[in-house]
Amino acid sequence: xxxxxxxxxxxxxxxxxxxxxxxxxxxxxxxxxxxxxxxxxxxxxxxxxxxxxxxxxxxxxxxxxxxxxxxxxxxxxxxxxxxxxxxxxxxxxxxxxxxxxxxxxxxxxxxxxxxxxxxxxxxxxxxxxxxxxxxxxxxxxxxxxxxxxxxxxxxxxxxxxxxxxxxxxxxxxxxxxxxxxxxxxxxxxxxxxxxxxxxxxxxxxxxxxxxxxxxxxxxxxxxxxxxxxxxxxxxxxxxxxxxxxxxxxxxxxxxxxxxxxxxxxxxxxxxxxxxxxxxxxxxxxxxxxxxxxxxxxxxxxxxxxxxxxxxxxxxxxxxxxxxxxxxxxxxxxxxxxxxxxxxxxxxxxxxxxxxxxxxxxxxxxxxxxxxxxxxxxxxxxxxxxxxxxxxxxxxxxxxxxxxxxxxxxxxxxxxxxxxxxxxxxxxxxxxxxxxxxxxxxxxxxxxxxxxxx
Ligand code: ADP
Numbered sequence: 001x002x003x004x005x006x007x008x009x010x011x012x013x014x015x016x017x018x019x020x021x022x023x024x025x026x027x028x029x030x031x032x033x034x035x036x037x038x039x040x041x042x043x044x045x046x047x048x049x050x051x052x053x054x055x056x057x058x059x060x061x062x063x064x065x066x067x068x069x070x071x072x073x074x075x076x077x078x079x080x081x082x083x084x085x086x087x088x089x090x091x092x093x094x095x096x097x098x099x100x101x102x103x104x105x106x107x108x109x110x111x112x113x114x115x116x117x118x119x120x121x122x123x124x125x126x127x128x129x130x131x132x133x134x135x136x137x138x139x140x141x142x143x144x145x146x147x148x149x150x151x152x153x154x155x156x157x158x159x160x161x162x163x164x165x166x167x168x169x170x171x172x173x174x175x176x177x178x179x180x181x182x183x184x185x186x187x188x189x190x191x192x193x194x195x196x197x198x199x200x201x202x203x204x205x206x207x208x209x210x211x212x213x214x215x216x217x218x219x220x221x222x223x224x225x226x227x228x229x230x231x232x233x234x235x236x237x238x239x240x241x242x243x244x245x246x247x248x249x250x251x252x253x254x255x256x257x258x259x260x261x262x263x264x265x266x267x268x269x270x271x272x273x274x275x276x277x278x279x280x281x282x283x284x285x286x287x288x289x290x291x292x293x294x295x296x297x298x299x300x301x302x303x304x305x306x307x308x309x310x311x312x313x314x315x316x317x318x319x320x321x322x323x324x325x326x327x328x329x330x331x332x333x334x335x336x337x338x339x340x341x342x343x344x345x346x347x348x349x350x351x352x353x354x355x356x357x358x359x360x361x362x363x364x365x366x367x368x369x370x371x372x373x374x375x376x377x378x379x380x381x382x383x384x385x386x387x388x389x390x391x392x393x394x395x396x397x398x399x400x401x402x403x404x405x406x407x408x409x410x411x412x413x414x415x416x417x418x419x420x421x422x423x424x425x426x427x428x429x430x431x432x433x434x435x436x437x438x439x440x441x442x443x444x445x446x447x448x449x450x451x452x453x
Contacts, residue, residue: 004067007042011035046070059084107177107193113186115139115153127177127193129167140191149179158183163196176200212379216258216393220251227251254391261395264325265378268402274319281435282348283311285320285327289346293331300390302340309347313435314356316427318407326403329396330360330423336390338364338420354429355409361422367415375413376401400425407431 012035019031049063050073062077064070101108107124109117116137117130125132128144135143141150144167152162158181166175180192227248231241290308297304316323334344342363350356367375367382374380379394381387387394397411404411408428415421 007067008039011039043069050076105194107191109140109191109193111140111189111191113188115141115189117143118188124191124193127166127195152179153181158189163200166195166197209378212394213258213262216379217255220254224248224251254388254393257391258393258395261393261399264399265395265402268322268399268406273406274322276317276430278320279315279317279433280320280323281311282314282316282432285316285324286311286346286348288324289328289331292328293335293344293346296332296335300336302335302338304335304338304340305343306335307343307345309345309349312348312350314348314432315435316356317431317433319403322403322406326400326425327358329400330358330425333396333423334360334362334364334421336392337386338362342420350432351426356427356429356432358425358427359422360424361420363420366417366419366421367413368417372413372415376411 012032015031015033015035015038016028017031019027019029019034021027023030046063046065046067046069049065050069053061053063053073054076057080059077059080062073065073102121104121104123107121107127109120109124109128112118116139117135119136120128120130120132122132124130130143141153144150144164146164148162148164152158161178161180163176163178166177169175175195175197178194178196180194182190182192184190227244230236231244236244286308290306293306293308297306331344331346334346338344344360344362346358346360348356348358371380371382375382376397378398381392381394401411404425404427408431410426412424412426413421414424
């Protein structure tokens with residue numbers, strides 16, 4: 001303000017003095033008028049520069065002028081800089097927010113009040129088969145042609161979700177989506193999609209598993225309670241009673257084996273992967289396999305030729321209980337399913353690739369190709385009654401597969417109906433090492449996981 005007044009006054013005074021010196025009193029008045037015009041011209045020039053800069057709306061290129069106009073330009077520049085900063089900050093935050101929604105494992109679609117797609121992330125695009133550019137502004141009900149979804153969308157009651165087959169889902173490769181609608185803003189909707197295929201499959205498996213377990217337990221329980229009733233109501237001779245009690249014992253044993261196999265499976269699923277730490281001589285595993293195989297053949301009253309190759313001087317790394325259970329299971333299965341007069345051969349050998357194979361070959365009935373991929377499913381049996389007759393639970397190969405996978409190996413099954421089967425556990429070379437001399441004779445036997453299978 002002071003500078004402005006000082007400039008104005010000095011121009012008038014300068015004009016007045018110069019005019020007076022040239023033309024006396026009239027000159028002084030003219031000088032004042034010229035000084036005023038000059039001040040007006042300078043002020044207008046400065047105002048014009050500031051206005052031109054403000055009209056351009058650019059932060060850069062602010063004019064350097066003094067006085068009021070200079071201050072006005074300075075303040076305007078500061079306000080513009082602040083606005084620019086806030087805008088950049090808001091853009092950064094919006095970008096981060098959109099990036100988070102883009103990478104969300106769930107599909108997100110923003111719908112306007114008419115139900116048209118305003119924006120969707122890549123997951124939603126792949127869930128619904130949308131093109132995020134082409135399908136914008138399309139009505140969602142026209143793109144998602146599913147009666148359940150249309151009813152859900154039109155009901156305007158969005159407190160639950162709806163599960164529909166994903167567009168493009170086939171019976172061979174079913175895909176299911178769970179959809180949620182959330183109102184937001186003024187009449188807008190947020191459509192969230194989640195792929196629940198795996199979840200639903202797991203639920204079906206869980207239900208099947210519970211049904212299977214119930215069925216497996218109910219059968220011996222029914223038999224047991226029948227015997228109990230008979231014993232309670234009839235006064236049977238001692239011989240008959242003993243026979244009944246023996247059969248009751250068998251049913252109880254069957255339930256016990258089943259429960260034990262179920263516990264083994266759940267332990268395998270819940271425990272951490274076996275480390276490399278514990279090394280057991282292969283001879284210990286194989287001796288127990290042979291003992292179990294021969295004892296089972298005797299118990300079943302079968303005349304089988306059982307041939308066990310001499311164990312190589314190696315030690316196996318992993319959880320001994322688990323490995324023993326898997327090795328023994330293949331032997332006991334071969335003994336159980338091979339009819340009398342047949343033969344079972346087993347051996348642990350090193351392959352050309354450096355891996356090791358525990359292979360059990362039998363001359364049993366063999367298995368048709370269509371059953372092979374399903375043999376390791378829980379409770380899957382080719383011949384249910386034969387499995388039961390020999391004390392099978394239908395869980396043995398499921399346990400073997402788990403154990404083998406946990407040890408980084410694989411289970412291979414080769415079989416020809418009528419010509420026998422070969423079950424092979426393949427172990428990675430890292431799980432096998434030469435036997436330390438001190439261990440050669442001290443082959444302590446590992447405990448066995450239950451696997452009646
Ligand atoms: P199970 O307790 O019924 O033996 P497993 O899981 O051990 O259950 O085996 C699954 C099915 O695989 C068996 O029911 C049987 O039909 C078939 N199987 C397993 N081993 C043999 C074998 N050596 N020869 C023929 N079939 C076999």
